[in-house]
Amino acid sequence: MKLLHYWLAMTGIVGRELLRFLHQRERFISALVRPLVWLFVFAAGFRAALGIAISPPYETYILYEVYITPGLIGMIQLFNGMQSSLSMVYDREMGSMRMLMVCPLPRWFLLCSKLIAGTAVSVLQAYAFLGIAWLYDIQAPLMGYVWILPALLLSGMMLGALGLLLSSFIKQLENFAGVMNFVIFPLFFMSTALYPLWKIKESSEWLFTLAQYNPFSQAVELIRFALYEQLNLQALVFTAVAFLIFMGAAIVGYNPSRGMMVKKGGGG
Amino acid sequence: MIALSVEDLSFAYGAKKALDHVSFNVEAGECTILLGPNGAGKSTLFSLITRLYDSREGKIALCGFDLKQNSRQALERLGVVFQQTTLDPDLSVSQNLRYHAALHGIGRKAADLRIQEELERLNMYERKDEKVRLLNGGHKRRVEIARALLHKPMILLLDEPTVGLDMPSRQAIVEHVHRLVKEQNLAVLWATHLIDEIADDDSLVLLHKGQIKAKGYINNVLQANDSKDIGHLFKQLTQGQIA
Numbered sequence: 001m002k003l004l005h006y007w008l009a010m011t012g013i014v015g016r017e018l019l020r021f022l023h024q025r026e027r028f029i030s031a032l033v034r035p036l037v038w039l040f041v042f043a044a045g046f047r048a049a050l051g052i053a054i055s056p057p058y059e060t061y062i063l064y065e066v067y068i069t070p071g072l073i074g075m076i077q078l079f080n081g082m083q084s085s086l087s088m089v090y091d092r093e094m095g096s097m098r099m100l101m102v103c104p105l106p107r108w109f110l111l112c113s114k115l116i117a118g119t120a121v122s123v124l125q126a127y128a129f130l131g132i133a134w135l136y137d138i139q140a141p142l143m144g145y146v147w148i149l150p151a152l153l154l155s156g157m158m159l160g161a162l163g164l165l166l167s168s169f170i171k172q173l174e175n176f177a178g179v180m181n182f183v184i185f186p187l188f189f190m191s192t193a194l195y196p197l198w199k200i201k202e203s204s205e206w207l208f209t210l211a212q213y214n215p216f217s218q219a220v221e222l223i224r225f226a227l228y229e230q231l232n233l234q235a236l237v238f239t240a241v242a243f244l245i246f247m248g249a250a251i252v253g254y255n256p257s258r259g260m261m262v263k264k265g266g267g268g
Numbered sequence: 269m270i271a272l273s274v275e276d277l278s279f280a281y282g283a284k285k286a287l288d289h290v291s292f293n294v295e296a297g298e299c300t301i302l303l304g305p306n307g308a309g310k311s312t313l314f315s316l317i318t319r320l321y322d323s324r325e326g327k328i329a330l331c332g333f334d335l336k337q338n339s340r341q342a343l344e345r346l347g348v349v350f351q352q353t354t355l356d357p358d359l360s361v362s363q364n365l366r367y368h369a370a371l372h373g374i375g376r377k378a379a380d381l382r383i384q385e386e387l388e389r390l391n392m393y394e395r396k397d398e399k400v401r402l403l404n405g406g407h408k409r410r411v412e413i414a415r416a417l418l419h420k421p422m423i424l425l426l427d428e429p430t431v432g433l434d435m436p437s438r439q440a441i442v443e444h445v446h447r448l449v450k451e452q453n454l455a456v457l458w459a460t461h462l463i464d465e466i467a468d469d470d471s472l473v474l475l476h477k478g479q480i481k482a483k484g485y486i487n488n489v490l491q492a493n494d495s496k497d498i499g500h501l502f503k504q505l506t507q508g509q510i511a
Contacts, residue, residue, distance in 0.1 A: 004373065004375075008373050009371050009373065011370065012366070012371055015367075015370075016359070019363060020356065020359070023358040098348075098350055098354065099350070099354045099371075101320060102318045102320075103343065103371040103372060104339070104340045104341075104343035105371070
């Protein structure tokens with residue numbers, strides 16, 4: 001009986017998020033437009049950026065568009081994670097977050113369900129992007145599209161957990177712009193999404209170190225290898241550990257006795 | 269039966285005390301009005317009863333279940349209508365209600381039956397497929413009350429549910445809630461600013477600066493404080509502060 005309650009609640013939370021996503025078509029389109037602009041405009045201008053080097057998982061010379069595709073999938077998931085975080089802050093300001101928190105289930109379970117719901121949306125977006133990339137002649141091995149699913153789930157959960165953690169710290173919606181400047185941009189630009197590690201190392205040693213330990217880099221590499229039917233064990237372990245740390249901290253952040261919620265205070 | 273028991277509850281945001289040794293009970297079949305000016309501690313009290321925060325001092329129990337020790341059993345018995353609308357405007361009335369039912373472990377078939385029952389009681393069933401965005405303020409409130417009752421709670425918390433509504437909508441909600449108290453033996457804790465919403469047989473908790481200034485049945489409280497009406501009593505006990 002108890003298990004059934006957990007199942008119903010989780011499917012309810014995921015179903016609601018998917019319904020909201022379907023009703024907000026502009027959200028779907030804007031989530032796709034951003035990486036597509038990078039792919040069609042930015043990547044086209046940097047076609048020869050990688051020179052003649054070959055690095056795993058690629059077995060031959062590749063165009064920059066091919067290299068950048070996993071990074072742009074990571075970008076979709078990064079923005080989706082932050083969007084979920086933004087909607088958590090919005091929900092909290094509007095009060096609908098309370099509706100979730102007052103239901104008779106453990107808070108960690110509710111947060112995990114919310115995270116799964118956000119990840120499901122990001123996986124749909126990622127596959128839609130891969131479909132368009134396929135038409136643009138960026139084609140991975142067929143089984144790569146199956147391999148990538150668990151990688152997308154883990155990376156989506158990790159980036160979503162980061163968003164969840166941030167939402168427990170952000171007091172008001174207005175403060176969200178700061179997250180863009182201090183979290184999304186550094187994570188994205190100091191990663192292997194746009195350039196391979198060896199290329200970054202050529203220009204700056206400290207940037208190389210930062211990019212190497214950036215959890216977003218590891219998520220992108222996990223996706224990149226999975227798309228070519230390979231497992232990058234280091235990226236898998238790193239992404240999984242980052243997920244556990246972010247999720248643990250988010251659960252503490254939303255804890256009614258210890259978290260940030262207590263410090264935020266109330267009205268009358 | 270005591271549906272809600274608040275015992276020696278204190279809470280502070282840092283150095284600022286929001287609630288100071290607050291104690292009261294709400295019985296089943298009783299509507300208790302929580303009255304107090306802005307900053308009295310009403311929102312903090314609701315946040316603690318709904319477990320948005322945990323109290324470090326004092327105890328809250330719902331139908332005998334301690335909110336900290338047995339939060340699941342306690343929260344199962346609680347229905348809430350928050351001050352701000354918490355419905356999803358992009359979803360239909362029934363989609364919103366089904367979401368709430370799922371959170372409370374109610375399956376689709378049972379949920380649909382209960383949704384019909386609660387919406388019919390509020391004359392809203394024919395609007396179940398409309399998007400919430402298209403409803404007026406009064407109708408949104410009715411849907412929220414229906415939602416709060418879907419899982420058949422023993423106690424209903426209402427945080428200023430009639431703010432911003434026109435007179436007929438306010439009247440309808442006040443009457444509906446008082447009917448529920450009588451017919452279903454529901455316990456209600458109703459935070460309000462509006463004195464005209466209080467019925468003669470309601471009980472009252474008057475909160476000011478985090479402390480209870482008066483509590484009990486309206487007539488007893490008026491008599492004890494030698495007041496002619498609630499408005500006078502409110503002024504007297506809050507030094508004229510506007511609600």
